[in-house]
Amino acid sequence: MDLAVRAPLKEAQTIREALDAQQAIDYTRIPKKEGGHLYIPVIRAVDEYDVVEIALKARPEPAPSLREALEKELSEEEFENLKTAYDLVGDIAILEIDEELRHKESVIAQTLLETQPAVNVVVRKDGAHQGELRLQDYKHLAGEERFETAVIENGVRLSLDIRKTYYSVRSATERKRVAELVHEDERVLAMFSGIAPFPLVIAKLAHPKEIIGVELNRKAHGFAEKNVLQNKVANVQVIQGDVREVVSTLGTFDRITMPLPHTAQDFLDVAVPACNPGATIHLYHFSSEEEVQAFAKTLPGRIAELGRQASILDIVKCGNLGPGIHRWSIDIQVK
Numbered sequence: 001m002d003l004a005v006r007a008p009l010k011e012a013q014t015i016r017e018a019l020d021a022q023q024a025i026d027y028t029r030i031p032k033k034e035g036g037h038l039y040i041p042v043i044r045a046v047d048e049y050d051v052v053e054i055a056l057k058a059r060p061e062p063a064p065s066l067r068e069a070l071e072k073e074l075s076e077e078e079f080e081n082l083k084t085a086y087d088l089v090g091d092i093a094i095l096e097i098d099e100e101l102r103h104k105e106s107v108i109a110q111t112l113l114e115t116q117p118a119v120n121v122v123v124r125k126d127g128a129h130q131g132e133l134r135l136q137d138y139k140h141l142a143g144e145e146r147f148e149t150a151v152i153e154n155g156v157r158l159s160l161d162i163r164k165t166y167y168s169v170r171s172a173t174e175r176k177r178v179a180e181l182v183h184e185d186e187r188v189l190a191m192f193s194g195i196a197p198f199p200l201v202i203a204k205l206a207h208p209k210e211i212i213g214v215e216l217n218r219k220a221h222g223f224a225e226k227n228v229l230q231n232k233v234a235n236v237q238v239i240q241g242d243v244r245e246v247v248s249t250l251g252t253f254d255r256i257t258m259p260l261p262h263t264a265q266d267f268l269d270v271a272v273p274a275c276n277p278g279a280t281i282h283l284y285h286f287s288s289e290e291e292v293q294a295f296a297k298t299l300p301g302r303i304a305e306l307g308r309q310a311s312i313l314d315i316v317k318c319g320n321l322g323p324g325i326h327r328w329s330i331d332i333q334v335k
C-alpha cells in the first residue's frame with residue numbers, strides 16, 4: 001500500500017502546491033482520481049491533511065537517452081562522432097550517422113528503437129535534399145520496413161512517405177507564425193505546397209476565405225489530397241502542377257507562401273502578378289545573417305521590374321541549413 005493525501009478535487013491544485021513546498025510528494029507514484037477526490041502520493045504523513053493508505057501505480061522510469069543507452073556499445077572515440085539528436089517524423093526516427101561510425105549503425109538504430117517507445121522505424125539520412133522535387137534518400141536501419149507515417153503538426157494530421165515527398169517537422173513553428181498573420185477574408189496561395197502542411201495549418205488556425213496549394217510532385221499531391229480529406233477542411237483546394245502553368249489561372253490572392261528556399265526568387269514573375277494590392281508574400285531563402293539583409297534589399301527592385309511597388313515588412317529567422325546558414329522568411333508587401 002502507498003500513502004496519499006485525499007484532496008477534494010476543487011482544492012487539489014492548492015494542496016498539491018502546498019505538499020510540493022513541503023517536499024512531501026512521492027514522485028515515484030501516479031496520483032489517482034476517485035469519487036470526487038484526488039489521491040496525491042506522499043512520502044510521509046502530513047498533519048494538516050487527510051492521509052490514507054491506497055494502492056497507486058508506479059510512475060514508469062524515463063527512457064534513457066541514446067547516449068546513456070549506448071554506453072556499453074561504443075568506445076570513447078566513437079562517442080565523439082555520435083550525433084544524438086534525431087528528427088522524429090511520426091513514428092520514424094531519422095538519424096544522421098557520420099562515415100566513421102557507419103560500422104556501428106545497426107546497433108545504434110536497434111538501441112534507439114528499443115529505448116524510445118514512440119519510435120517504430122529507424123532510418124539514416126543518405127545525402128541531402130536533391131533536385132526539383134527536393135527529395136531525400138534514406139537507408140532503413142531498424143524496426144518495421146516502411147517509409148510511410150503520419151504526423152500531427154499544429155493540430156493537423158499529415159500522412160506522408162519520407163522518401164517520396166518533402167516534409168520538415170522543423171518548419172512547424174514558422175507555419176504557425178504565418179497562419180497567425182492570416183485574416184478571415186483572405187484568399188491564400190500556397191506555392192510549392194508539398195503534402196499540404198501550409199494550407200492545412202492555415203485552414204486550421206486562421207479560417208480564411210480560401211486556400212489553394214500547388215505542387216509539382218504527383219506523390220506529394222496524392223498525400224495532400226488525402227490530408228485535406230482526413231482533416232475535414234472545406235476551404236482548401238490542392239492542385240497538381242507546375243506553378244508556372246497553374247498560378248495564372250487561379251485569380252489573385254492576399255497572401256502567397258513561397259517555401260522553395262534555394263530558388264523562390266526565380267518565381268517572383270509568377271507570384272507578383274497574382275498579388276492583390278497590399279498582398280503579402282512570404283519568400284523563403286537560405287543565407288547567412290550578413291547576406292540576408294543585402295538579398296532582401298534586392299527584392300523591391302526585382303518586383304519593380306515586374307511593374308509593382310514593394311517593401312520589406314519583416315525578415316524572420318526560421319531554421320538552419322548548416323553552420324552559419326539559416327532559413328529565412330522575407331515578408332514582402334506588394335502594393
Ligand SMILES: C[S@@+](CC[C@H](N)C(=O)[O-])C[C@H]1O[C@@H](n2cnc3c(N)ncnc32)[C@H](O)[C@@H]1O
Nearest residue numbers: 132133166167192193194215216217242243259
Ligand atoms: C521545400 S519543399 C516544401 C514543401 C512544403 N511546402 C513543406 O513545407 O513541407 C518544395 C516543394 O516545391 C515543389 N516544387 C518545386 N518546383 C515546383 C514547381 N515549379 N511548381 C510546383 N511545385 C514545385 C517540390 O516538389 C517540393 O515539394
